[in-house]
Amino acid sequence: MGLGVVAASPFVFVKELLNGHFQGKEPWQIVSVTTSTVLFSVWCYGFFFQDESLVERSKKTAFRLFRKIPAVKKQIEDELESISKGFEEDVRESTKNLTFITELPKSGIKREDIINKLDDNLTLGNYDWKGGKVSGAVYFYNEDLINLVSEVYGKTSYTNPLHPDLFPGLCKMEAEVIRMSANLFHGDEDVVGSMTSGGTESILMACKAFRDYGREIKGIIKPEIVVPTTVHAAFDKAAQYFKMKVRYIPIDNKTYQVDLKKFKKAINSNTVLLVGSAPNFPYGTIDDISAISELGVKYNIPVHVDSCLGGFLSCFMEDAGYPIPICDFRLPGVISISADTHKYGYAPKGSSVVLYRNKNYHHHQYTVTTDWPGGVYGSPSVNGSRPGGNIAVCWAAMLNFGKDKYVQATRDVIHTTKYIEKGLRRIKGIFIFGQPVTSVIALGSNDFEIYRLSTALKEKGWNLSVLQFPSGIHICVTRQHTKPGVADQFLEDVRIALDEILKNPSEPVEGKMAIYGVAQALPDRSIVGDFTRLFLDSMLYIPKQKK
Numbered sequence: 001m002g003l004g005v006v007a008a009s010p011f012v013f014v015k016e017l018l019n020g021h022f023q024g025k026e027p028w029q030i031v032s033v034t035t036s037t038v039l040f041s042v043w044c045y046g047f048f049f050q051d052e053s054l055v056e057r058s059k060k061t062a063f064r065l066f067r068k069i070p071a072v073k074k075q076i077e078d079e080l081e082s083i084s085k086g087f088e089e090d091v092r093e094s095t096k097n098l099t100f101i102t103e104l105p106k107s108g109i110k111r112e113d114i115i116n117k118l119d120d121n122l123t124l125g126n127y128d129w130k131g132g133k134v135s136g137a138v139y140f141y142n143e144d145l146i147n148l149v150s151e152v153y154g155k156t157s158y159t160n161p162l163h164p165d166l167f168p169g170l171c172k173m174e175a176e177v178i179r180m181s182a183n184l185f186h187g188d189e190d191v192v193g194s195m196t197s198g199g200t201e202s203i204l205m206a207c208k209a210f211r212d213y214g215r216e217i218k219g220i221i222k223p224e225i226v227v228p229t230t231v232h233a234a235f236d237k238a239a240q241y242f243k244m245k246v247r248y249i250p251i252d253n254k255t256y257q258v259d260l261k262k263f264k265k266a267i268n269s270n271t272v273l274l275v276g277s278a279p280n281f282p283y284g285t286i287d288d289i290s291a292i293s294e295l296g297v298k299y300n301i302p303v304h305v306d307s308c309l310g311g312f313l314s315c316f317m318e319d320a321g322y323p324i325p326i327c328d329f330r331l332p333g334v335i336s337i338s339a340d341t342h343k344y345g346y347a348p349k350g351s352s353v354v355l356y357r358n359k360n361y362h363h364h365q366y367t368v369t370t371d372w373p374g375g376v377y378g379s380p381s382v383n384g385s386r387p388g389g390n391i392a393v394c395w396a397a398m399l400n401f402g403k404d405k406y407v408q409a410t411r412d413v414i415h416t417t418k419y420i421e422k423g424l425r426r427i428k429g430i431f432i433f434g435q436p437v438t439s440v441i442a443l444g445s446n447d448f449e450i451y452r453l454s455t456a457l458k459e460k461g462w463n464l465s466v467l468q469f470p471s472g473i474h475i476c477v478t479r480q481h482t483k484p485g486v487a488d489q490f491l492e493d494v495r496i497a498l499d500e501i502l503k504n505p506s507e508p509v510e511g512k513m514a515i516y517g518v519a520q521a522l523p524d525r526s527i528v529g530d531f532t533r534l535f536l537d538s539m540l541y542i543p544k545q546k547k
């Protein structure tokens with residue numbers, strides 16, 4: 001067999017090689033070698049092509065094994081135990097003057113007593129959120145609006161849109177909220193959607209819809225979504241719930257928008273959804289939605305815009321005199337948008353909208369069970385029964401505000417944000433991440449540990465959000481910050497805190513905030529996970545009494 005033959009026909013070469021190899025072997029040997037080779041290849045494929053890269057998995061496995069070494073295991077368990085004790089101790093300390101109801105009262109409690117107890121318990125907590133000392137959280141607090149929504153909720157508290165035949169009025173209100181929102185985001189008359197209990201549910205629903213859409217229309221069985229690292233944690237939640245893979249794309253370290261080159265590279269035949277934020281939670285920057293939309297059109301993949309935080313600001317910004325880049329249904333690739341009515345829509349907590357370009361997409365959000373003995377069961381979102389009152393109060397808040405008041409509220413919030421941003425930029429020792437577009441300003445420092453600033457501000461009653469990778473803190477400006485004097489007080493307190501900090505810039509972070517620094521440095525994220533579970537437990541469970 002000459003070389004010429006090999007070059008001309010590799011197939012002949014392989015055939016000769018195999019025949020030579022199996023010469024004189026019995027059939028069973030041939031069969032078993034073949035079978036094991038195939039099985040081994042399948043295993044290799046499974047091993048190398050998993051959701052996580054090989055390096056990531058090796059790292060995790062290494063840590064998992066490391067955590068199994070008895071001495072290490074013991075030390076970690078002791079450490080977690082003591083942290084858990086610490087959390088419990090904190091909670092026990094802060095709740096030691098309180099009594100907890102643990103048994104259902106034998107006979108019912110009178111109305112006045114319940115209201116008294118309620119009023120009393122509502123005074124718990126140390127932050128002056130009404131006075132604008134807290135980032136985000138409460139977007140508007142106003143007696144008139146509260147009176148209105150109380151009356152509306154009172155009249156609708158027993159309604160349940162699960163039964164449209166009983167409460168068609170609630171379904172009509174939901175449809176009206178969706179229609180008004182669709183118009184604000186420049187959707188045409190084909191745009192439809194659902195009201196949900198909040199941003200997280202809106203995002204879960206969109207991810208579910210596009211996972212199913214990808215499977216049914218394109219046959220994708222290993223769905224992936226491509227998102228910026230700055231996207232809300234609800235997308236990771238969706239991926240955990242719905243078994244999808246998230247491809248996190250880093251952001252540009254100057255603009256704090258997603259890196260489009262890497263974004264494009266991550267798209268493949270399993271991609272069911274592309275996501276951009278308008279704006280994102282950590283930095284308040286808006287990704288280049290128009291470019292992401294173009295990618296969506298080019299590759300025929302739906303694009304979701306997460307406007308949960310800033311949606312009901314961004315759609316009024318042009319009218320308020322602060323035009324921003326287009327990031328809604330006017331872009332052809334944008335197929336769905338989530339926007340929280342319970343943030344800058346100023347509705348009470350418990351409502352959000354998710355909108356789709358047309359009903360073909362929305363249908364994949366529904367679940368339908370046809371063979372249940374209880375009847376054919378269809379529901380649009382996570383919940384079965386839904387509080388009709390949440391729909392009604394959202395509807396009432398939107399109607400009560402009207403466009404003019406939203407535009408004015410937006411103008412106030414953005415004006416205050418720009419004012420604070422300008423003030424902060426003049427202060428030495430800190431910098432602002434990227435260009436905030438709506439209401440979030442994120443701060444970092446090259447000169448000192450930025451968490452020291454949040455500790456110092458906490459002493460002055462301010463509660464800001466903590467960011468990691470890299471370390472930072474942010475303030476999300478709400479209506480509560482637009483009151484006279486609040487912004488100036490904030491800037492003044494930052495200045496005073498920084499004067500103190502910059503006297504010893506290299507001092508380490510102390511107190512609770514030190515945990516964040518440590519947590520960021522831990523390579524094994526599973527410990528951070530354990531730690532977070534303990535924290536949730538300590539907040540949600542009634543503390544056990546000390547024996």
Ligand SMILES: *Cc1c(COP(=O)(O)O)cnc(C)c1O
Pocket residue numbers: 198199200201203232234277279280281306307308309310340352
């Ligand atoms: C708040 C927020 C969400 C999730 O909203 P919830 O109402 O808290 O569930 C999603 N995305 C962004 C950018 C947000 O700020």
Ligand SMILES: *[C@@H]1O[C@H](CO)[C@@H](O)[C@H](O)[C@H]1NC(C)=O
Pocket residue numbers: 093094095096097
């Ligand atoms: C509990 O009550 C005591 C006595 O009234 C008071 O000194 C203490 O500050 C209270 N503790 C808390 C956490 O409120």
Ligand SMILES: *[C@@H]1O[C@H](CO)[C@@H](O)[C@H](O)[C@H]1NC(C)=O
Pocket residue numbers: 098099100101117118120121124
């Ligand atoms: C809160 O409610 C409890 C009953 O759960 C009541 O005993 C208590 O007095 C109320 N006030 C405070 C501040 O806890």
Ligand SMILES: *[C@@H]1O[C@H](CO)[C@@H](O)[C@H](O)[C@H]1NC(C)=O
Pocket residue numbers: 195196197350382383386387390
């Ligand atoms: C769905 O159920 C959750 C948990 O029971 C609840 O908090 C939420 O308000 C409900 N969703 C809607 C749309 O009301």
Ligand SMILES: *[C@@H]1O[C@H](CO)[C@@H](O)[C@H](O)[C@H]1NC(C)=O
Pocket residue numbers: 253254
């Ligand atoms: C930003 O990224 C560029 C290129 O990746 C890198 O050279 C630079 O050091 C980074 N700057 C910062 C502040 O991280």
Ligand SMILES: *[C@@H]1O[C@H](CO)[C@@H](O)[C@H](O)[C@H]1NC(C)=O
Pocket residue numbers: 454455458462463464465466
């Ligand atoms: C703000 O308050 C929350 C809740 O009490 C707390 O978890 C968080 O650490 C506080 N943040 C700062 C910067 O003080």
